[in-house]
Amino acid sequence: MKRILVTGGAGFIGSHLCERLLNEGNEVICLDNYFTGSKKNIIHLLNNPYFELVRHDITEPYYAEVDEVYNLACPASPIHYQHDPIKTINTSVVGATNMLGLAKRIDAKILQASTSEVYGDPHVHPQPETYWGNVNPIGLRSCYDEGKRCAESLFINYHKQKDVRIKIIRIFNTYGTRMNTNDGRVISNFIVQALKGKDITIYGEGNQTRSFQYVDDLVEGMIRMMNTDDTIIGPINIGNPSEFSILDLAKKIIEITKSKSKIIFEPLPEDDPMQRKPDITLAKKTLNNWEPKIGLEEGLSKVIEYFKGVI
C-alpha cells in the first residue's frame, strides 16, 4: 500500500484522482484550502479509513511522510485564478517549492499538474511539448500561465540540482462531473445555461477552438505517468486531440439537452487563445499506448445528467 498526497484533492480533478487512488488500494491524504474545491466533492470518501482530509494552504510549509505527491492545488478557471492574481502566482510558485521541498526531504515522487496554458495563444498547431509557447507575461492570464511556467522550471531544477524524482504533465481542457455550477469554464457554463433555459454566452465569435478531454481519461494518464520509471520526467501533454470551435460546442450542448436557449455573443476576454489542440504522440509512446477513450458526446451526456441532479 502506498501513501499518496493529493494537493487540491477536494477540487474537480483532484476528487476523481483521490477516488481512483483509494479504489486501487492506496492510502490518500487529500490536502486543500477549499478556495475553489469543496467537501461535497469528497464527502463520499470520508468514511474510508484510508482517506485523510487536511485543511491547508500549500503556500505554507507542510510536513507528511508519503511515497508520492500529485500537486494539483491551484485555481484553474479564469474567473477564479484572476480573482486574486498574486495569490495564484504564489500558489504555483511558493506552493510548488514547498511540495518539492517535501518530496526532496522524504525522497517521494512528485507529479506537477501543469497546463496547456504554458503554450499561451499558440502559433504552432497542434501543440507538441517541444513548442515554447506564446504567453503575454503581463496580461490578465499571466498570473496563471507564468505561475505554471515557473512551476515547471522549479520542478526541472529540483530534479537537476537536487535529484528530486519529478513528473510534469501538461493538461489540456478537461471536464466532467463535480465541476462547480459556478466554475466559469465553458462546458459548465453552457450546460447550466442550457438546462436553465438561459442565454448561452459565447465570448467573441465562437470560432476559437479547444480540445476537450473527459476527466476519467486524464486520471488514467496521470496515474500511468506517475508509474513510469524515474528517467521519464516529461513534460508530457495529456489531452484529447478532437478539436471543436466554441460555437460548435454550444450547438452540440443545445442539441443534447434539447434546450430552447438562444446563443448570444459577448466580448472576447483579453489574450483568449484562438486555438488549442494537443499533440499526444509522446503520451502514447511513453504511457503504454495511453489515449483518450471518451468522446465529446458521451462525456457531455454524463455531465449533463450530473448537472440535472445538481441544479
Ligand code: NAD
Ligand atoms: P479546481 O479549481 O476544481 O481545483 C483546484 C483545487 O485546488 C481546489 O480544490 C482548490 O480549493 C485547491 N487550491 C487552490 N489553491 C490552493 C492552495 N493555495 N492550497 C491548497 N489548495 C488550493 O480545478 P481543477 O480543474 O480540478 O484543476 C486541478 C489542477 O489541474 C490545477 O492545478 C489546474 O491548474 C490543473 N489543470 C486543469 C485543467 C482543466 O481543464 N480542468 C487544465 C489544465 C490544468
Ligand code: UDP
Ligand atoms: N518544506 C515543506 N515540507 C517539507 C520540507 C520542506 O513544506 O517536508 C518547505 C520548506 O519550508 C522550504 C521549501 O519546502 O520552504 C523548500 O525546501 P528546500 O529544502 O528545497 O529549501 P530550503 O529549506 O533548503 O530553503
Ligand code: UDP
Ligand atoms: N467561453 C465562452 N463562454 C463562456 C465561457 C468560456 O465562450 O461562458 C470561451 C472562452 O472565451 C474560451 C473558451 O470558451 O475561448 C474556453 O474557456 P475556458 O474558460 O473553459 O478555458 P480556457 O480559456 O482556459 O481554455
